Amino acid sequence: MNKFLSKLMKDNIKEDLIYWLGIILIIIFFSIIIFYSNRNGLNNIKEKRLYTVGIISGFSRTKTTKSVKYIISYSGKTLEGKSSININKYSIGDRVLVVYNPNTNINILLPYFIDDSIKEPYNGWSKPPMNNITDSEIIKYLEEKY
Structure with a gap:
């Protein structure tokens, strides 16, 4: 046994x-x-990157993640995106900077708010529209985060 x-x-x-x-x-x-x-x-x-305005449209929560939902428009197209960044600093309706590739529809929400006085571009900006942030700083941020 x-x-x-x-x-x-x-x-x-x-x-x-x-x-x-x-x-x-x-x-x-x-x-x-x-x-x-x-x-x-x-x-x-x-x-290939362009910048546009993302409008915070809501929040999504699961047991393990919290996400921010946002909407972007460019060249007459409207896309929805989702990002799992710190949701506590955003409110519905906030305008934030989004970087995107118009050929692939890949877009990434950036943690930079856009003032209401800045008008949304039809075809996007080639550089961030704010004076306090540069294109190279955004690339550096993306490389560190992703």
């Missing part, structure tokens, strides 16, 4: 080890996919 329990315990340990190894490999696989997806999006933004 003792030999049977010993063999059974060894088989369970082996099965548990294989199970956890599989889970770890799956997590690594998805982490690599997410990393390269983010890098690809950032490269698209670096390659």
Whole structure:
């Protein structure tokens, strides 16, 4: 009986080890996919970028994440976006800076508010419309964040 329990315990340990190894490999696989997806999006933004106004339209919460929903318009198109940045500093209707690639529709909400006196561009700005932030500072911010 003792030999049977010993063999059974060894088989369970082996099965548990294989199970956890599989889970770890799956997590690594998805982490690599997410990393390269983010890098690809950032490269698209670096390659060709324009800036526009994003209007905060709402918030989304799940058990693990809190997201800001926003709407952007350019060249007659309207897109909705979602960003999981600090939602506590935003209110519905806030105007914030968004960088986007018009060829891929990839857009990223930036943590910079836009004054109401600045008019929304039809085709976007080639540089941020504020005097206190530069294009190179935004690229540096994006590289650190993504």
